[in-house]
Amino acid sequence: MKLNELTISELRRFLDNREIKPQEVVDDIYKRVDGVEDNVRSFITITKKEAYEMAADAEQAILENKGSLLTGIPVAVKDNMCTKDILTTCASKILHNFKPPYESTVTTRLKEQGYILTGKTNLDEFAMGSSTENSGFHITRNPWDLDCVPGGSSGGSAAAVAADECVAALGSDTGGSIRQPAAFCGVVGLKPTYGRVSRYGLVAFASSLDQIGPITKNVSDAAIMLNVIAGHDPLDSTSAPINVPDFAQALGQEIKGLKIGIPKEYFIEGIDREVEDFVRLAIKKLESLGAIPIEVSLPHTGYAVATYYILATSEASSNLARYDGVKYGLRANGKDLLDMYMQTRSEGFGAEVKRRIMLGTYALSSGYYDAYYKKGQQVRTLIKQDFDNVFNDVDVIVTPTSPTPAFRVGEKAADPLQMYLSDIFTISVNLAGIPAISIPCGFTKDNLPMGLQIMGRHFDEESIFKTAYAYEQSTEWHLRRPSL
Amino acid sequence: MKSGVRSQGSGAGKYEAVIGLEVHAQMLTDTKIFCGCSTKFGSEPNTQTCPVCIGMPGVLPVLNRKAVEFAVRTGLALNCKISPYSRFARKNYFYPDLPKGYQISQYELPICEGGYVEIVVDGDVKKIGITRIHMEEDAGKNIHEGGGSYSFVDLNRAGVPLMEIVSEPDIRSPKEAAEYMKKLRTSLRYLGVCDGNMEQGSLRCDANVSIRPVGQKEYGIRAEVKNINSFKFVEKALEYEIKRQIKVVEEGGRVIQETRLFDSATGTTHSMRSKEEAHDYRYFPEPDLVPIKADAKWINEIKDALPELPDAKREMFVSEYGLPEYDADFLVSERSLAIWYEDAVKAGGQPKAVSNWMMVELMKLLNDENKTIEDCPVKPLQLARMLKLIDNGTISGKIAKTVFEDMYRTGKDAEIIVREKGLIQISDSSEIEKTVDEVIAKNPKEVERIKAGDEKLLGFFVGQIMKATKGKANPQMVNDLLKKKLQQ
Known part of the structure; x- marks a missing residue:
């Protein structure tokens, strides 16, 4: 038995029964990391020393019967979440040496539940991208096909889970950055409702869209992870002061009579044939389990990508202003202050980050604000209303996660617009602030995984878990492993 | 315009x-x-x-x-x-x-x-x-x-x-x-x-x-x-x-x-x-x-908890305490000053007298040391009680200035300073009369001149008597007695 291949619930049982020790789990994790990391390259920083220290603590806790949800469970964390005294780079040269003197709320909560940090995972620089090719350090490859991208921006976390280099991971999702890589890597990825999980310590890309969520090997592990990280945080004013249910309770509930919306705007020309076929099969499967599919319309879907690239870049242009070489991170030499700013930001940021800063700066400029940012906010409201209307009639909405399976490394790197369209099915969810999950729903003839997206109402992750779990339990896609 | x-x-x-x-x-x-x-x-x-x-x-x-x-x-x-x-x-x-x-x-x-x-x-x-x-x-x-x-x-x-x-x-x-x-x-x-x-x-x-x-x-x-x-x-x-x-x-x-x-x-x-x-x-x-x-x-x-603002205070000082606009303007210029003033009046100080003492004596002492009313060693109640001593004739207004300076330097009450330094005003007419007689006896030339109509010399006699009594003689009584004696 290779312990790194197990799920959280399986490990929990073995650990609590003292059949295995946390150190043994960590041993197997790093054995695997040593074996595959040269090819996959999921991590920016591997925290082996810290992991064994945390394993020792976990063992102690278990011996004292003080084990909790994640005691002894190896979790990888996307490198845009701050971990105290541990390098946190956002995959950017501008933060190549940044060790935060504080801990993000999510990792604090993981710590409180006894987790073991295996490492900080790769991403598109500042989470801007859909392939992890925009990392300032190196690219990550898809464990199912090393010639393909793992998706992005949480590509390192998704690849690490798919390659069994960790048991679960945290990602962040601004326009699909958890769900799309989860789909590409054949794992489960959940973006919770905006406000469900604290953003404190998550390095901001677009503050009104960013949300942290789990990437796991199955649906029940996602529910466990969300149980740990969800809930109001006084350090994040936008985290919702509402009660958090036990999401594990939703698992195993019947979906008989559940109304699932099938938005016609998501089955469009350009969508990959195999993706469409498997998603339609998945809907049939749900129907066979008692759910009632209803065709619905989200009429403003076509504006989502444009709206997103106005609003997200506007916020990003402001959020990234703090990387100026004055206080931390990279500082280039300059002949005066302005020159130092320009040299630092020229050297420190990659091409995609610069492109988005310029787009956002433009959209907020005096004289253009009304035409771009303000208009974008108005369209965002319309998109939100689309979902409100549809959720009057259905309980969840089911769509493909991405129009295609994983594409090849380099295939879209030169064409930003093509790259942006890769998030066409995930972006609306962030604009509306609702939760959505991606779960495996089949494999192409080239053996690449595909994802089924299930969206829910605001703060109704339970309906998503219920639906996803019912589907997962009636299929075996989630049990497949890449042969690395 | x-x-x-x-x-x-x-x-x-x-x-x-x-x-x-x-x-x-x-x-x-x-x-x-x-x-x-x-x-x-x-x-x-x-x-x-x-x-x-x-x-x-x-x-x-x-x-x-x-x-x-x-x-x-x-x-x-x-x-x-x-x-x-x-x-x-x-x-x-x-x-x-x-x-x-x-x-x-x-x-x-x-x-x-x-x-x-x-x-x-x-x-x-x-x-x-x-x-x-x-x-x-x-x-x-x-x-x-x-x-x-x-x-x-x-x-x-x-x-x-x-x-x-x-x-x-x-x-x-x-x-x-x-x-x-x-x-x-x-x-x-x-x-x-x-x-x-x-x-x-x-x-x-x-x-x-x-x-x-x-x-x-x-x-x-x-x-x-x-x-x-x-x-x-x-x-x-x-x-x-x-x-x-x-x-x-x-x-x-x-x-x-x-x-x-x-x-x-x-x-x-x-x-x-x-x-x-x-x-x-x-x-x-x-x-x-x-x-x-x-x-x-x-x-x-928040509205209910708002403090009284300067305009309202000025109005109150003029209408209720009968202060001139000039005094009121000065006193409301700082909230701490206004509060000090009100406290002194509430402690029994006559409103205009308190204002005068604050504007002249107190501000001079504070300004000399670059201090504000917050640092003032004299408490409003102490000023009010010192004013009482003037009112009831225990000390003269002139002595009061010395007493007040002492209060400022030491923080002591006026009553204590007056007692310690023996500054109680002499209002015993026989004692004052004795001194008046002595001074008249010592200065025959001046007596003659005053009797000849040189009224200005009255001040000289008052000064001599105050000097002899170390300023403690009740000035009103000194004046009355002098006039009476010199007219004889």
């Missing part, structure tokens, strides 16, 4: 100035506006900082409710409407003292709008409109010292809560501007929301100034004057700027829209940046903070 700029040299009478002030007031909260760091002034650089106010990656602001309360309190006192729904915005620009690369401020929906302040200029009451009051965070400070090719940044001030109080362009002269500033400062200090210290930068003033021919309705092109960093410079900077603009126009030129810096050393303003070089701040709603909802109940609680 308005005379403000008539003294501004040739051609000045033809123009009137139009001035609007933007006043930044640091709020007296214990902690910063978006984190828990202390706001104390004058600490070692960067000792009052945390990841939030340093602008580290991934941290988030959390609004200090006290700052909102202070802004609402100010808005209510300045007759503003309090917005039930307001929000923060980001003002984006690069500068080393601005750690996030943006300042969290308010833009479209400020917390207070549409108020006014009443000022008195040359005996006339005038209303100066308040456009808006908004909240924002202060920046840090760049420190240029050591002579190297670099500067230091102190972020202790970064995140200290500010209110920006924006006036309507209702001000017509430097004098009105100074009165407005004075009034604002007094009000802010009464409200306990700002200490009003311009030299330390807790109160700052930028002025928008333009001129127009008298009688013209449209405004002229305005210049913004920054860096007016002391109370005494408000009038000076504006006088210069108005004079400068008039000169430009008189010489056939045109005033241009620009930002100008006041230089206190030369008393002049010089161009800092033109309209073309002005920043584009790219304001947009702050996504890290939720909108501020100020409900009516909370606003009413």
